[in-house]
Amino acid sequence: MAKLRQGVKAWNIWREENPNTIPHLNGADLSKVNLQGAFLATANLEEASFEKAILWRANLARTNLYKTNLEKAILWRTDLERANLSEAKLLEAVLWRVRLVGASNLSVGQLSQVKTLHEAELDEEIRAQIERECPHILQKPKRS
Numbered sequence: 001m002a003k004l005r006q007g008v009k010a011w012n013i014w015r016e017e018n019p020n021t022i023p024h025l026n027g028a029d030l031s032k033v034n035l036q037g038a039f040l041a042t043a044n045l046e047e048a049s050f051e052k053a054i055l056w057r058a059n060l061a062r063t064n065l066y067k068t069n070l071e072k073a074i075l076w077r078t079d080l081e082r083a084n085l086s087e088a089k090l091l092e093a094v095l096w097r098v099r100l101v102g103a104s105n106l107s108v109g110q111l112s113q114v115k116t117l118h119e120a121e122l123d124e125e126i127r128a129q130i131e132r133e134c135p136h137i138l139q140k141p142k143r144s
Contacts, residue, residue, distance in 0.1 A: 001028055008038045015039045031069070041079075061099075090114050094141075100126075108133055116141040 003014045004025070015023075016039075023043040031051040041061045045068050053073045061081040071091045079099045086105030090113050097119045100106065108126065111117060112134045118141065122130070130138060 001025060004035075004038075008035060012037070012039045066105075085110065095120055096141075111137065 004011050015021075023040070025048055026044055026046045028045070028048045030045075030053055031049045032053060033050075034054040035058050036054055036056040038055070038058045040063055041059045042063060043060075044064045045060075046064050046066045047068060048065075049069045050073050051069045051071045053070075055073055055078050056076045057078065058075070059079045060083055061079045063080075063083045065080075065083050065085050065088045067087045067089075068085075069089045070093045071089050072093060074094045075096070075098050076094065077097045078095075080103055081099050082102040082104065083100075084104050088106075088110065090110050093114045095111075095114050095117050098117070099121045101121050101123055103123075106126065108129045111126070111130060114137055116139075117130065117137045118139060120138075127138075
């Protein structure tokens with residue numbers, strides 16, 4: 001956490017210098033943080049609080065997001081490929097142009113609560129379910 005508090009640039013340099021280290025940020029309060037462009041791939045973020053966080057272009061591929069709070073978070077062009085999203089809270093999260101291919105433990109029920117999945121990369125099976133059950137979340141959101 002200390003390295004992350006130094007900012008995204010310092011964090012990303014540290015991750016580049018320590019490629020075999022898997023960060024454990026379990027239960028960390030990450031609400032309202034700006035982690036735009038952060039390289040968080042493979043991190044253990046179980047039960048972390050990302051509520052209202054900015055995760056534009058962040059790399060969360062292969063992360064453990066079990067029970068993570070992503071309510072009202074903004075994920076734009078965020079990579080969540082093969083992330084574990086079991087019981088992740090996604091209420092009103094903005095998932096615009098996100099990559100969710102191979103995400104595990106992700107349900108249509110969870111995704112039905114997001115503000116948008118516009119231009120999201122999804123596995124075909126889950127995309128088909130969303131098109132049947134809640135197609136409005138695949139459309140470009142209207143400005144409010």
